[in-house]
Amino acid sequence: MNKRPDVFRVCALAIACAILLRLASGGLGAMVAQALGHEKMASVLLYLGTGRVACPAAPQEQTPDPTQLTAPGPEDNPVEFSPEDGQQIQVGNFAGVDVDIPTLLQMPLDWDLTEQSPTVLILHTHGSESYTGIPQEAQSSGYRSLDTAYNMVSMGDALAEYLTQAGIGVIHDRTLYDYPSYNDAYNLARAAIQGYLAQYPSICLVIDLHRDAAEDAAGNQVAFTAQIAGQEMAQLMIVTGSGSDTLPHPNWKENLALALKLQVQLEKQYPGLCRPLALRAQRYNQDLLPGAILVEVGTAGNTWDQAMASIEPLARSILTLAKGTEPE
Template identity: 40%
Template sequence: MKRNKSWIPMWSIPCLIMAGGLLAADRLGGGEKLEQWMQTLAGNADFVQAALSSEIGAPGWESVSEHAPPTVSVSEIVAAQALPESMTDGESCDTDASETLVSESLFALPDNVQKAVDTSDAPTQTADGAAVKQLTITGQKGGYPGQDGVYISNDSGLSYDLGEMLASPLKITKNDSVEQPTVMILHTHASEAYVDQHGGRSEDPAHNVVYIGDVLTQVLQQQGIGVVHCREIIDSPSYNKSYSRAMEIIDAQQKQTPSLKVIIDLHRDSMITSSGMEYKVVSEIDGQTCAQLMFVMGTNAGGKTHPNWKSNLNFAANLQKQILADYPTLMRPINLRKQRFNEQATTGSMILECGTSGNTIEEAEVAIRAFGKKLAQQLST
């Protein structure tokens, strides 16, 4: 959704006044002190977050100061991800997903945090030295609408009938031969990585979400499901327009492989506070700590054509129900958004967030193996 450029938010006025003061100080010979002060500001995460919010229209300013109860200690969580300069090119971000320069998912209201499993052996700091804390988010106590254990965080403003969807599941079945692939896996933000990588990003496919896609590919193929896995680092060297490039890849692959039914855009999420604290989302499977997963489902609320978004949501909701039957805390609430995120490609399209930048890649691998087994079951019935 594009903002009206003529509208000026009230909180920007102090910024303009401050800019005038800085210019005056420089003209009066205070250049050295001015530079020192600007360096201090650059290190202040709240100031940087506010500047980012004003530039790209992100909701980060509000997210810093509102929402979370102090008992959970996540009141400063923001959705913004800091991007290295090498991954931006000065272009405007995708008009179809105007907020994705910040993050696919928004942090859910944390009333629903449970006592997390023991992760004492996992890193307590990121590769950049930021502290890591953990959460388990299920939606059970967060006030989300839900049924049969499936909860939805609706940021789209649209209505849907979850009960009807769960009562009448959309059936998608695998193709008879692995030579006719059923599933496509790609990574619009392939450089997204985990806690061991500086900045939570890496272009090395052995250390980012491409590896998690490799694992998912293996699990599905072992269950007799044909898979096409795009391992291209789509968001490098340019992060902007990555969704547009991803759609081009999807279009080309569908022409080459018309048998595709399910398209999974595999990401990892990010929860970073204004003070640099990072949060990991955790569950447990057979005594092993693993990352939580989350579906991000698109709609046509942003003005883009997506007539089948309810069918996409139906498939994801019923898949989530089946996953939760075996792994009760593996899935976070489904995040329903205004943007399409290229999910108009098939009724089996979805974004899947596998953990956050605070999780380990091993935790992400345990989670995606469990997901792959349940997806294979769903496609085989």
């Protein structure tokens, strides 16, 4: 075996050590210490002394944080709707009222979500609603959680961040209105919405994020999913109310007109992501603002990851409506 490379390395190491000792004795000890601590110098000395090469440690695998999001900007121009757009969507009319979808789609949406701040309020009447498979320590009873990292508040956090990054002024109310009393949730949320609207008259859009629940014949929770661009997402369901004798909502068609427009935009961009829009003889506090809607993000049978994956499409579709609609 040829020993000459080893001899050269040993000689070079001796010379390097002599130089460093001379520098240290000359009052340059701090500089020498810094040089010895440098990663490249350490690699050189390792090679001269042993002949081995130091390999840098592999970087740790980074797990994406679903709340670290990047959203596109809002549409620069108002969007147009035609009567034919109504053929792309389905509506479950559980309220039994007359609905003219083509006419409602052409009702003007006179707002600019980018013009003033804040323009969007996100809240959760049933904030403790959660999903299948969350950590046991985060679980409450009946697919609920008081941990805001796993309940509807986390969905609102993500949606708020998307819209904020796109230049939309957002208020996210992270209050759990259904805890400790589930029955008082809508009354408590109503008072909060009224307070926000009084304090911030610039608010045009109120989004109440929920998650739905459905069981099969055996009592098992059912998950509603869609494959979008190769990713499994929880299906969304937009819900609007027409009011009732005890819960009047005389202007419900304005809310439905907005909901239909959002449903169309979602279906155009992400076919199959939405379940049929649900119109029910309820109010859902939507009488407080024509721009109030309720969105069910998946069901109790869906996983948290599936639900979180559907927030980006929801945000992108909202952004397409940021400038309102073209006047007729």
